[in-house]
Amino acid sequence: MNSKDDCLISAKGLWKSFKSGEDEISIIQGLDFSLKQKESISIMGDSGSGKSTLLNLLSGLDRVEKGTLKWRGQSIENFSTSALSNMRRSFIGFVFQSFYLVPDLTVYENLYLSAKIGCKNIGSDEIQSRIDEYLEKVHLTDRKKHSVMTLSGGEKQRVAIARALISDPLIVFADEPTGNLDDRSSKEILELLLSLVEIEAKSLVLVTHNVDFAKYTDKTLYLKNGIFHG
Ligand SMILES: Nc1ncnc2c1ncn2[C@@H]1O[C@H](COP(=O)(O)OP(=O)(O)OP(=O)(O)O)[C@@H](O)[C@H]1O
Ligand SMILES: [Mg+2]
Secondary structure, three states, X not given: OOHHHHEEEEEEEEEEEEEEOOEEEEEEEEEEEEEEOOOEEEEEOOOOOOHHHXXXXXXXXXXXXXXXXXXXXXXXXXXXXXXXXXXXXXXXXXXXXXXXXXXXXXXXXXXXXXXXXXXXXXOXXXXXXXXXXXXXXXXXXXXOOOEHHHOOHHHHHHHHHHHHHHOOOOEEEEEOOOOOOOHHHHHHHHHHHHHHXXXXXXXXXXXXXXXXXXXXXXXXXXXXXXXXXX
């Protein structure tokens, strides 16, 4: 693999503002960022500093105002929304603080839905065996047929981790994945996430308010006044 391919995300001089009444507030102000294959990076910063906004930009969920953003050396700004969604599915898996599972469905159905959309070229049998494999990896095999509404917060987040990985993306974006969990579950979830990312050779971008968790990643970046401070 050449060095260009090794860089999965490369962002230079990113800007993003939001309108607030008459005013326009710049949240991201000329920020540079890069993520390599198998690299793990923590992003820390005060509430409102723009961490989630930045993940939305880097993942193409929101459009950048100024600056360049490349995925594997390819500029993404000219892609249509649907082309970008398709690319994103095989590129980035997401884990959010609020889980975002479909409440009326079982654990299995939540994973099936995601895999069906994310793994377009794979048949139902293969999807089912992948679900079983990932349920084992997140230690939830015995909860397969349970409604996700009946699960604890930690169990819901384990389903969300399986969902993020099931389409075999290159990168996992985790935005405060332990923000809704107690200390013990937080530690368990973080350990599970880090070990799966390592075993499956994924890159990780972890947004966290926990300094101890950030220490487990290759590097930590602090977002303040719209740019990173090392
Ligand atoms: N769609 C939007 N429209 C207007 N303002 C927005 C929008 N999205 C985010 N903002 C503002 O941008 C700022 C950064 O928000 P963001 O959610 O990125 O912060 P954060 O660092 O993720 O905070 P937290 O740690 O609380 O999750 C906030 O002031 C927020 O109100
Ligand atoms: Mg946030």
